[in-house]
Amino acid sequence: xSSTHKTLEDAREFVTRVAExxxxxxxxxxxxxxxxxxxxxxxxxxxxxxxxxxRDGTGDRKKDEDIVCxxxxxxxxxxxxxxxxxGLFMSKEFAxxxxxxxxxxxxxxxxxxxx
Amino acid sequence: MGRMIDKLEFTQHEGxxxxxxxxxxxxxxxxxxxxxxxFLEENDVAFRSIQLDQINPMVKHTVKSELKGQFxxxxxxxxxxxxxxxxxxxxxxxxxxxxxxxx
Numbered sequence: 001x002s003s004t005h006k007t008l009e010d011a012r013e014f015v016t017r018v019a020e021x022x023x024x025x026x027x028x029x030x031x032x033x034x035x036x037x038x039x040x041x042x043x044x045x046x047x048x049x050x051x052x053x054x055r056d057g058t059g060d061r062k063k064d065e066d067i068v069c070x071x072x073x074x075x076x077x078x079x080x081x082x083x084x085x086x087g088l089f090m091s092k093e094f095a096x097x098x099x100x101x102x103x104x105x106x107x108x109x110x111x112x113x114x115x
Numbered sequence: 116m117g118r119m120i121d122k123l124e125f126t127q128h129e130g131x132x133x134x135x136x137x138x139x140x141x142x143x144x145x146x147x148x149x150x151x152x153x154f155l156e157e158n159d160v161a162f163r164s165i166q167l168d169q170i171n172p173m174v175k176h177t178v179k180s181e182l183k184g185q186f187x188x189x190x191x192x193x194x195x196x197x198x199x200x201x202x203x204x205x206x207x208x209x210x211x212x213x214x215x216x217x218x
Contacts, residue, residue: 032150035146035149036146039142039143039144039145039146042143053145054144054145054146054147054148055142056142056168056179059172086145102207103204103205106189106191114180114183
């Protein structure tokens with residue numbers, strides 16, 4: 001196993017650290033969180049970086065740079081909808097409501113999505 | 116020249132509800148996509164699916180362009196194509212329930 005291989009626990013540690021550092025919350029639904037951690041782990045081991053598990057990337061870090069987790073759309077999405085596009089990170093206020101995240105509009109520009 | 120979409124190898128999901136011809140385009144890493152598959156399976160709906168992150172990137176790119184061309188909308192996953200007429204992006208249970216006629 002290479003040293004760059006990430007486990008589910010590595011992914012968990014990563015998102016927990018980001019959330020703590022930024023003052024965000026993680027989605028409280030355990031199954032939903034596990035699915036996203038699994039997706040992040042898969043993407044890291046496939047591409048070498050934590051590509052957003054809910055978006056289609058190119059595998060080229062430069063082209064995908066805006067959607068490397070935590071993505072650049074995270075904060076505006078939390079401000080407008082309470083959580084990020086994936087439903088992984090949420091504002092503490094949204095988390096207190098104990099509601100499931102819902103699909104939100106994609107903020108990423110069209111030309112980047114169709115790279 | 117045929118469409119790339121017509122050459123894809125889909126996974127078939129059996130179900131007794133076959134009222135519509137349903138195709139699901141998903142990413143294997145996305146939690147909403149997993150919920151969508153679970154929803155269709157739990158409701159015994161027949162559909163076919165493909166995980167686009169697991170296919171050749173060039174093919175994937177073409178498929179995305181074809182979806183966009185056909186439905187005038189950028190594909191945001193999961194995408195459910197109903198009877199090759201309509202595409203719904205993003206999984207919202209109530210919306211899908213209504214679109215495929217589940218009570």
